Amino acid sequence: MSKLTDLNLAQARDGLASKAFSATELTQAHIERVEASDKLNAYVLKTPEKAMDMAKASDAKLADGTAGPLEGLPIGVKDLFCTQGIRTTASSKILGEFIPPYESTVTQNLWNDGAVLLGKLNNDEFAMGSSNETSCFGPVNNPYQGANGENLVPGGSSGGSSAAVAARLGVAATATDTGGSIRQPAAFTGTVGLKPTYGRCSRWGVVAFASSLDQAGPITQTVRDAAIMLGSMASFDSRDTTSVERDVPNYEAALTGDIKGLRVGIPKEYRVDTMPSEIEALWQQGIDWLRDAGAEIVDVSLPHTKYALPAYYIIAPAEASSNLARYDGVRYGARQAGVDIDDMYANTRAAGFGDEVKRRVMVGTYALSAGYYDAYYVKALQVRRLIAQDFNQAYEKCDVLLTPTTPSAAFAVGKEVEDPLEMYLNDVFTVTVNLAGLPGLSVPAGLDGNGLPLGLQLIGRAFGEEQLLRVGEVLETAAGFTTRPKEWWSA
Amino acid sequence: MSVDEKTVRRIATLARIGLSEAEVPALAKELNAIIGFVEQLSEVDTTGVQPFTSPVENKMRRREDVVSDGGYAQDVLANAPEKDDEYFAVPKVVD
Secondary structure, three states, X not given: OOOHHHOOHHHHHHHHHOOOOOHHHHHHHHHHHHHOOOOOOOEEEEOHHHHHHHHHHHHHHHHHOOOOOOOOOEEEXXXXXXXXXXXXXXXXXXXXXXXXOOOOHHHHHHHHOOOEEEEEEXXXXXXXXXXXXXXXXXXXXXXXXXXXXXXXXXXXXXXXXXXXXXXOOOOEEEEEEOOOOOHHHHHHHOOXXXXXXXXXXXXXXXXXXXXXXXXXXEEEOOHHXXXXXXXXHOOOXXXXXXXXXXXXXXXXXXXXXXXXXXXEEEEHHHOOOOOOHXXXXXXXXXXXXXXXXXXXXXXXXXXXXXXXXXXXXXXXXXXXXXXXXXXXXXXOOOOOOOOOHHHHHHHHHHHHOOHHXXXXXXXXXXXXXXXXHHHHHHHHHHHHHHHHHHXXXXXXXXXXXXXXXXXOOOOEOOOOOOOHXXXXXXXXXXXXXXXXXXXXXXXXXEEOOXXXXXXXXXXXXXXXXXXXXXXXXXXXXXXXXXXXXXXXXXX | OOOOHHHHHHHHHHOOOOOOHXXXXXXXXXXXXXXXXXXXXXXXXXXXXXXOOOOOOOOOOOOOOOOOOOOOHHHHHOOOOOEEOOEEOOOXXXX
């Protein structure tokens, strides 16, 4: 038998069910691997004792036949999800040693289904970033290194989640996606990332960045694992006013492998001039794979694509400036003294927020300020509607869309941190999906010339996750991505 | 439209973010780059387009008008930087 940490989520689940090993054995193996992974900086808090307690409880349930769908499966949780009694920071200094007195709905769903918590995962501060370099805990290193052994970013904002899954530091991880923060890191690390439809997973207890865009989802080794994770993470929650009251289907059962007659749209606007030829070639390969599997390829147009990033960089900072107003040093977090209360607020926020967060709060404040509200904020919301309408029109001709996930493979740590605009371009293919509230799935599909993973993105209709996952699995099978990073970090 | 240093100071005050004078010029440059980037939205004709505020068209759900939560002030106060009995404590705000 291979090592327990080589198993994907579905394999580990089946091994537990057949009693090939116990939940405590599986968890112990992952704890040891996590302990030896500090060079990756994926975990910002390890919870080995809690994990062993949860695993023992899972073994009891597995023995008496009351096991849940995720019973005994050790996972990592992005440090944006509040976990009761366990420090939650959003990787920001301003939250200090915040210990939530409550549990997020998504993580509670996972524990109810038997999952085991290995620890909290690094991310860009308040999920603002595309490289995991804005974290107050420092950057995460991609398990994949550059051609000369240089450290690469794992993508962001869910960089701890993507690195952990790629390095097998957990059978799966939770993540969140506001402009690409699940799919881009998945593409950079050869993992699967699923951003569900807006409203599918509750936002309750998830640290808010931009509330009309934020959505929780999984990063996993396989499409099947993503289907299993989503089945547990998704729910209707009356505590989130944008949660959608809708049954959660059996996503795993949707993986039939049959996509005959499915219409796959190829949006011409995603063919950008700066796209490297190997990404262009991979996209064409993806088209061929789906055609060979019986799908019909349709050319479609999403004419407002070019305006998605500019609209996003008004809407997301505007919502962030409002959401982050709560960090004032009064109710929680690290307070800095001041001569009066306004001075205390200003000092607390100056010391607690990092540069990227300050930039975005300032842009958002500007866009919402008197005299600019209509010119920037309302204008961006109007363009957002045009972008959403583009998708509606495309879906009259096709069922899913196929695009590259990112315009490049993972880049070196430190390379783009100096130029915010350059960093923003990472999300050019993913951000439209958040603006329209649609589900998107990144599947590892190939390698670039330096042996780095590249992903292809599938975009579905609202609440079309079953079909999206079905196509994703067909794409995954055709691509046959089996590459694993060299284990330099444990040496 | 360009963001001058005076505007940077005004936004920082609105956002309650303390800035040193030394930080202002670099921030003005960065904000200008971002605002310059988003200016391209003005190319789009949005005449008559309704602003899009949420992907979900939920009506606000109503619930029974009953007390369903609360009664744990100490949990709420547990992370407070400063507290007094069942209150958050802040620097004096009224004379």
